[in-house]
Amino acid sequence: MQLSGEREDEIRKELSALFDGMMQTLYKLKGSEFRIEVLARPKVQEFIEAHAQVLDAGFRQVQMSEAMRQRLSRSNYIFSGLKTFHELNEAFPSLLDENGNRKPFERFLNDVRKIDETYNSNYLRAEYNFVVASGEMAAKWERFVQDGDRYNLQYRTARDGKVRPEHAALHGVTLPITDPFWEEYCPPNGWNCRCTVVQVRKADYPATPHDEAMVLGEEALGHDDKGIFRFNPGKEQKAVPDYNPYTIRRCRDCDIAKGKTKLAKAFVPDNELCAACGLLRKCAADRSKTRRAVERVHYLHQMEPLLKKSVTKNAGGKRLNVRFTKYGNSHLFSDTFGRSRVLSKDDLKDLANLLADASFMEDSPLTHPRTDGIERFYYFKARIRGQWVRLNVAKQVYHRPNGKNRVLYYLYSVNDIKENTPGDI
Helix, strand or coil, rough: CCCHHHHHHHHHHHHHHHHHHHHHHHCCCCCCCHHHHCCCCHHHHHHHHHHHHHHHHHHHHCCCCCCHHHHHHHHHHHHHHHHHHHHHHHHHHHHEECEEEEECHHHHHHHHHHHHHHHHHHHHHHHHHHHHHHHHHHHHHHHHCCCCCCCCCECCEEECCCCCCCHHHCCCEEECCCCCCHHCCCCCCCCCCCCCEEECCCCCCCCCCCHHHHHHHHHHHHCCCCCCCCCCCHHCCCCCCCCCCCHHHHHHCCEEEEEEECHHHHCCCCCHHHHHHHHHHHHHHHHHHHHHHHHHHHHHHHHHHHHCCEEEEEEEEEEEEECCHHHHHHEEEEHHHCCCCCCCCHHHHHHHHHHHHHHHEEEEECCCCCCCCEEEEEEEEEECCCCCEEEEEEEEEEEECCCCEEEEEEEEEEEECCCCCCCCC
């Protein structure tokens, strides 16, 4: 999804206005040293959030699991925050004039305009394109993993006059998904890289010798002397690598970046960048909790009309009166974050219609005992936007003291049905 000229102008105006607000916060700082705590201030957080949302828009329409989307979005937030840290740090010395006195705000703001233009116009365009490519590749990789090693993966370029010669040399490189080549040379392999990866039948495309592929990959990224593009968006579940123009080489092996939170609690930063990163990750965690809570309230409210509905289904000769419950709806909402890349949160309110159109597959008893009264599951299948999903109906039994049991059937979860369709994708 490329930005149109009109949309880019709108973004520039929005970010420029928020940049001014952020500079007001910086201007009010007391003391002669820059303090990273400013990153948590409301106007700075508002700027970081707006910048991250611009990047998120790059993969908003790309089909992927909610879990992957959330992790890519978090990556964008951290990247945007570290970029903002550099902007603030670069602007801070401009607070004082040649005599060491604090400038009037208007003069200070005028002096830092170049920072805004450089970071939020020139750099942002390339960063947005990079995130678009990363998001698309991450979504593909998620689908590739579902197929395991049934197919090989093949490197493809755009095959036009704009392709870099060193990238053109990689066109057609074919290797199993498990080959280490994909850890370092999975696209995007540079700013504005348009390369991609596709699945191919093993019988139709012989694998490229590993050593030969690695040599070609090294030549393709030979200009990348810092190694910032050597990552796999899908495997790392990040839109931007931990080592990027706003971090340092050590960030590639940082335990905090890898999500080792236990070590993070005992981590003592030895420089401003590490301190800023730690603060931003804490803000990101708070942000995720808040967003999830707000979304949960919103979508569960939209699902409330389902509590008054029931759908009669034929399950192998047995008639089930399937209802919706608060417990089931809560579980259905949670499912959209991790188990299904087909079902979206906006589909939740229409699940009664989806269930009505679904056809019975099979039923099965539990493989292990549960504590919530569920004793059996009935499975139905239906299509959403041309793709199959499985609707799992729970049989819940309440054992009453008087010996009379109450049986309830309700929709409990939804997951994708992987189609066995071979061929190039």
